[in-house]
Each structure stands twice: as structure tokens, then as C-alpha cells.
Amino acid sequence: MATDTAEYTLSELMVTAAAREIADGEVVFVGMRLPLLGFLLAKRTHAPDAVGVYELGIVRDTPAPEPILTMGDLPNLFRAKWLSDTSDVMGLLQNGTVDVSFIGGAQVDRFGNLNTSYIMNSGKIATRLPGSGGACDLAGLAGRHIIIMAHEKHRFVSKVDYITSPGYGNGAGWREKSGLPGGGPSAVITSSGIMKFDPVSKEMLLVSIHPGVTLRNILDNTGWPLKTADTLEETPVPTEHELKMLRELDPDGYWTGR
Amino acid sequence: MATDTAEYTLSELMVTAAAREIADGEVVFVGMRLPLLGFLLAKRTHAPDAVGVYELGIVRDTPAPEPILTMGDLPNLFRAKWLSDTSDVMGLLQNGTVDVSFIGGAQVDRFGNLNTSYIMNSGKIATRLPGSGGACDLAGLAGRHIIIMAHEKHRFVSKVDYITSPGYGNGAGWREKSGLPGGGPSAVITSSGIMKFDPVSKEMLLVSIHPGVTLRNILDNTGWPLKTADTLEETPVPTEHELKMLRELDPDGYWTGR
Amino acid sequence: MAPASKLMSLSEAIKQYVPDGAEAVMGTSLETLIPFAAGHEIIRQRKKNLTLIGPISDILFDMLIGAGCVRKTRAAWIGNVITGSSYNFRRAAEEGTLETEDHSNLTISMALKAGAMGVPFMPAFTALGSDLYKTNQSLKKITCPFTGILLTAVSAINPDVAIIHAQRSDEYGNAHLWGNLGVTREACLSSRHIIITAEEIVSPYVIESDPNRVITPGFRVNAVVHVPWGAHPSPVPGYYNRDHDAFIEYRNDSKTPEVFEKWLRLRVDNIKNSDDYLRLLGKERISKLKLRKQMISEPVNYGY
């Protein structure tokens, strides 16, 4: 794995890359933790008209006036555009209003299925994780979703032990067969690089490597023979402006680990 | 039909009889027009702790501070206990919270089925009535419901042309077979008398005749051979207190026709 | 950061978002906040073949039917709440020129709720045993997969446009609506377009001071129109009482097609704007409808 440079941390790079996946004007269903920060950064930089929808019943189109650690922090309610029920905002997700959502994960597989529920070991529960929260809903119902997580071998497995949040299942045609209306994962942003999905096979495809990380390093930390795009790019580093904004949003480095 | 006396009008007698069907503390789903008045009268007399639930999304346990003609009149919102969605109050109805409801009707049959939709004439629409509103819901879902209407031969028919609000269908066991959770009609209060339903056959049964009305008169104005209870009572007239309260609620006699 | 204003004239809003043949949901708060002004503009523009969706409508649908704008209704009740049946609806339905889908208040609210939630149906126990099944293709019997018991499945309705009268809105479509809500929340969430007519246009700051009062997220609203007295003769909490006389007068003014034509000309076609409307209504009547007793909400704090 790449080590932190003096200029930015890996987490800052990840959040910046995530933010760049949001287009201006899009409706974004914002998950907790790193995804929350990615959305706020996008709002402050290239996507000022993006609208944030939060599962606890919040819609807002301006960043919270103070740094927040959870989406329920009072600054995130202050001058919100709508305070409402979870079922209302889940309705927005399910009826096709939400363009994109962000999900963190503990375990992901080659078809982008996420596990945040159970890590198994020879048929027994080895680790009980917190569960879905809204992740299963976001993965199933948003127009597309973006996965953010650490790139470690035990997290990148050929097949997840439990599908909490469906990606492309076992490949082409699986989502349609399963009856999922949303588009599925469009990108996986990790501590080492960025992956997208082959439009036909729906298998994960490495497209970008973070500065200081080697291809070898990524392949060694992926639990299956990870395919790579024809031309591999280097992930653009955060701009000074992005870093400045990000540090205003997370001044103590709680999420971005400075 | 009985004519109005100096002391009270037929409508006043009907509303009073309706009000008496409400027990104190009951949750009442209040329909529009005469039922609205019946509920308000009960609140002002023997059932001060009755709670009123209104289909447009209102719960209140005090009478409106001024006479109202519709449940949406602003005095009915003033100091309400809850202003909410129609689906919320329909939930209270459907989940068993509502004890009793009141329904007016254009046409009723021997098993208490109500028609407020279509009067037919040899297969063609003779009269298009306004439709269900909440009546179908109230008849299907309330713990019991009370019907209030004019006693006229063309309204009291052997079989309604169209079941808008189900009573006991074609008799014993029909509601259960239809899957209706609510109890069905418990009384029919008309301009001539009061009918209840045979506990076994579910057929309508005359139990009380209004002062000045004859049994003959009622039978002549009923479109099937109406059964009568073993002992027929005379409907108690409104008390002075009831009349006083009622006239405060409908000072211009809009509903009670003075 | 500075989104485009959605403020426009009533005529422009109806022109843009209520094309001939549209499915429009109106009167979603039942007896309050009925968007009469918007309905009158639809009549002035003589829209054709509309499908009107709503719970009870209280004479608004009758006006639109009488003016020849309507092909079909999907409603629970169409009439005049304090006088009973309404004449244009009766005439059209009895003559067979109007198609009607018969709902109850619960089925229409579930149809819109299904649309709002993005599912094709919602289950309910109502309508079982009733003949609504005969005159409403949106109802089907289903059995619960867990309990095996019988239920009504109500098919989703996703109207082309929701027309909502609210007390106050900012120019971006964030509107405060209070009082009984009826099916307004689900009607907004289920509709493809939303027109807000409002008693007052206020600054976003006013709206953002109370986000729980916002009826639907403004980013989904397409048009905001300033229409004082836009729900008259229905009542608007915080603004004016119900004009009962108008409903009684309308009963008489719609008894025959001939008197209704006169009414249409006088009360709708000849009206160019709110000022015209209020002038015709008259000062005395207006002042009689105004609130005489106030009840101001206890403030709450959304600080941090």
C-alpha cells in the first residue's frame, strides 16, 4: 500500500476521487462515514447544485455550516430543505429519483457484491459486522452506486461470504434476473486504486492506480486475478482547493486520518 | 312519515339517536354531513372523552369552537390533537383502533349494504351518485358502523344496485368470506325508526319507531318485508339538553332543517 | 449555488405542465387548500381529455368536467360536500361522456403511496366485498404471502402533474403547507411534475427556518405561482375560512348546462388575474372570510 505523503493522506485521495464521481445537479443518496465526506466535498467544489438525500429523513442542497461526524448532527438539519420520514426518502430512492449513492464495505467480490454482515469461517460466524443499514437499499435501488473501502486481501475476495448489498451477483444479467431496478456499482474506490466494471461481463476492472502504489501491490492485495483496463491511469491527486475544502470539512482529520 | 313537531325536527331526532350510539371514550371515525353533527352532539352530551378521527387527516377530542359545515372548516383544525395524512388516519381505521363510524347513504338493502355510487335502471345508469369517499373504508374496517339516512321506499331496496359500502353482503358468514376485518353495520337510523341486525341471519330488524310514525308507514316505505323485533320500542325523543346543544352546533339549521 | 427561479405566471405553469391528455392530481388535502385558481386556468385554456385524480375534489372536478376538459376521473367522491351531488359530473357520467374509476379514500391514498414509494401496488383490506372491483381496474385481490389472508392490491398511480395549493413557498418550490395534509405528500412524491400555487412567496430563509413544514422536496417542483386566494372558496389554514355560500351558489349555478355556461363566463373566463377575482368576490365577502381568531404556533429551534 502507498504510504501517506506530506501533501495528502490516502483517505483524502479516496474521498477526493469519490467526490469526483458526482456530477453537478445529481441527486445523491449519502451514506454514513467516508461517503458523507465525499458528498460534502463535491458540493464545495465542482457539484454545487447536487442534492443530498439522507436515509434518516433529510434532504439538503447546501453543505452543513459546521463539520459533522454523522448525518444526524444538528448542523446537518440546520436550514435543511426537507426534514421528513425515512420511508419518504427511501421512496425517492425506490422511485428512481436518486442518481447515485455511496457505500462503504468490509468485504467486496469480483462482481461488486458487498458484505457488511457476516464474515464466515468454515460455516461458522467468525465476525459479526453491523449489517446493512441503508446499504442494501442503496445498492439495489440507486441509479448507480460507488463503493469506497480499504484495499486489503481479506476484504477483496473472489466471492463474499454474504451479500448484504448486491453488486452484479455472478455476472451479466444477474441484476435483471433478480429484479433489481437500480443500475448497480459503477466504481470501487480503494486505498490503492479505482476499479470500474466491464460493461459486458460485469466483472471488476482496475482502471486507475493511486500515486506510489504499484500494480503488483494491488494484484497481491486482491483475492482473485483482478483484470486491468487496456490503459491504466494514475489517479489524479487532490488539488490544493480540494484539500483546503476537505480540511475545512474534517478539521480534526477524524475521517481522513491526518 | 312523521311530520315535524314544534319541539324538534326529524333530523334532530335522527342526529340525537345517532349520537346515543357512541359510548364515552370510544374512537369514532367521523363521516361528513349528518354523521359529523351526531359525533359533535355525543361529545357535548354523554361522551365527552370520545375521540374523533377524520379522513382528511385530523384527530380531535374536543368539539370545534364554532359551528362547522364540513370537517375541513378551520374551527375543526383549531386546537386539534393531530393534523396528519389521510393514510395515517386510514391506518388507525385499518389496524383496529377505530371503534365506530357513521355513514350516510342513498340506498340500503336488507343486509345493510350501502350504495352511494350508481342507481341503475334496466342495466343503464339512471343516477350517478358521488361515490364512496371514505364510506367503503369505514364500512369495511371500523369495529362497527352506523348508517343514517332518510326512510323512503326507493332508498330501502331488497338488494342495492351497487355495493359501495359493504354491510353483511348476502347474510351470515359473508363478511368473513369476503375478508373484511371490521364488524359491519350495527344500526340504521332513519327518518322513521331504528333498525338493527339479526345476530344470526344478519338481516335488518326494526327495533324502534319514531314518535308519530306508524309501523305500517315504515313497512310501506321499505322495499322488502322488513322483519321486526319481538318488542318494538318508541324512539326516545331528544332531551332539552340535547336539543340545546344540537342547536348550538347547527345554529342556522343547515343540517337539521329548522 | 444559485438555482434558477421557478416563479412563473399561472397561465405559463398550466401551459407548460398540463398538456391535453395529462393525468393531474388535485384537491389532495380533501376539503382544504383545493387549487381552484389553477383549475380555473385549466378551464380558461380549455385543456382537453384530462384525467383527474383525487380523493373528494369538492366541486373543483365538477367545474372541470362541465367545461369539457375531462375524459376520465380516478376519484373516491365527486360532488359538493355541503349540498350533495354535483350536476356536471352527474350529467357527464349519466350520458356516458365521462369515464370513471371508482376509488375509496383509502384506495386512492394507497395508489398514490405506491407511486410515491416506487412500487407497483400497495395492499389494503378495504374494498373487499364491495362493487368497487367492478368499476375500478386498479384493484385486484391478492393473498398475503405470510398469512394467506385475502387483501386488495391497489395499483400505483403516478400522475403527470400534481397541482398543490400551499400557504407559502420560496421561488425554488420549497413550500410550507399546514393543516390537514390529506394525500398531498404522496401525491407530490408520486407525480412527474409539480405545480405549487401559493398564498405568499417568501424568502428561502423563511422556509428553511422550519424544514419539517416543507411539504415535498423543492428540487422536484417545476413551477411556483403566486396566487393569493388561490384556493377560494375552500379554506386555507392561516389565511381564510371556507366560503360556504359560494358552494351553495355553485349548486344553483350548475343545475343546467345553460346556467353553468353563464357561470363559467362570469366567474372563470372573464377573470384575468387574482385582482379580477377578488373584485368580483367583493370586499364585504372577503372580509367575512378572513380569520377572526388567531392561533400562532409555538416556535421550535433548529439550531446547533
Add this chain to the structure above:
Amino acid sequence: MAPASKLMSLSEAIKQYVPDGAEAVMGTSLETLIPFAAGHEIIRQRKKNLTLIGPISDILFDMLIGAGCVRKTRAAWIGNVITGSSYNFRRAAEEGTLETEDHSNLTISMALKAGAMGVPFMPAFTALGSDLYKTNQSLKKITCPFTGILLTAVSAINPDVAIIHAQRSDEYGNAHLWGNLGVTREACLSSRHIIITAEEIVSPYVIESDPNRVITPGFRVNAVVHVPWGAHPSPVPGYYNRDHDAFIEYRNDSKTPEVFEKWLRLRVDNIKNSDDYLRLLGKERISKLKLRKQMISEPVNYGY
């Protein structure tokens, strides 16, 4: 006309309405308004075999599990929002002493909505393709009777009791709650009993000044308890901010059963009332959590 007051002590409310084996829904606003004080009282009374129902719970469920009160959870997420996994939950689930029914936020909200609406299930598109089906018997696949497409049916949940923290309530259970509402409205309507803990007890007049702000009809509420700071360390709109440090400290204080026992004694068992709790918290911390920036809602008028 003068209904009985429902005001009682927290201990009395929990004793009466949370018997051993009860199904209780808590934490219905997700990250805000979590009824921690009520949860701590359940621990003090060492209730047994509870089923806890809720969307995300943010450490409250973890505390109750650690104290041995819980047989089963029906939840979407159980952990510590800003630190991740929570230890008591992990231990119990990994050792097999806790039964878990795995929901998503949408399935739990539909389960409660079904309960609120009095229907045995609600349809949704979520969970399809996921393994939630393997660890949640409340989900079944169905096909839409109109479109034939595949859906998830979520079985209704009707909890024995909803425990709701609100900002202010009258003594009859009419409570104002503002901020994000989560699944609170459906949780109240679906539950057989309701306990309201409130920051303030106010006169009915205050509540009636704004009936749209009432979270559920008071006639269905069974107990009203005055508990200032009753949601700490979660935030309460209008009252106090989230105490992030408390969540981080709890992470450390629950890492092993031994440290958790100490935490329980100090922070729960030794606390007799709000005063004790606030004393332990300390003046400095309390003042740090108070609102520094105000945002007062624009009033509305419910007159006539």
C-alpha cells in the same frame, strides 16, 4: 373532558410497559433522539429476553445486549456510527447467544409501516438478490398482480411498545417532535403501547398551537416521562448537540466484558435520576453540547 394524566416516573413506565420478553422499538429517528435514558432504565431493571426493533440504534442496542437484556434483534445495523462495529453485539452474535433478524433501513421501515397501516405486509424492491433473505424470515418474494414483476414482501411488525424521545409533550401524551423523523411515525402507529420520554413537559395549549408537529395521536400513548437530556449522547434538535466523545469513550468502555461491567455500574446502575446523570457528565461537557447558534421556526397560524 379531563382525561387522566399519563405522567409517571421512568422506572414506573418501564416496569409497566416493558415486561420481560417484550418486543420494543427504539431509536426510531436513527442518529437523533435515541431514548438512551429509557434504555438505561431497562438495564437497571435487568429486563430479560427482549426483542429490540429499530433501524440503526447507534450503541443503544449494544448496551442492552451487553447487559443481558436481549434475546433477539430485528434491525438494519447495530454498531457505533462513528467508530464502526460495537463489541457487545459482536460478542453475543458470534457466541450465538443473540438471535438476529437482518433488515435494511427500507425493510424495517416497511415492516413498521405495514404494522401502522394494519396490513400483514408491504411490498418493496429492496433486498432482492441479497442474502438478507437467508437471515430474515420476514422477507418473501412475491410477484405484482398487475405487472407480474418480482418484489420483496416485508412482513408487518407490531411491537409491544414504542419508546420515543421527543422534545416536548403534554401530560396526556401529545408530543411535539421535530428534526428528521426516521421511522418514528410508523413505529408509534404500529405499536400496542407507547412510552414518550420528553425534554420538557408543557401545557396542552403549547402542543395544540401546532397540531402538525404532533408525532402521534396522544390517545394511544400510555406513559409520559419527563427526562431532560434523555437522549444524550445522541443529539436532540432544539436542545443539545451530539456528544461525539461519549461514543468514542463507549467504544473503549465496551471492548471487553470486564470494562463494560465497570461502565455499566458507573454510568447506568449507579444513576438514580437525571440529576445524577448530569452530575456525572459534568458542567463543562454539558455546556459544550448546548446550542450555540439558534434557528427559530417562522410561526404559522391555525386560527379561524
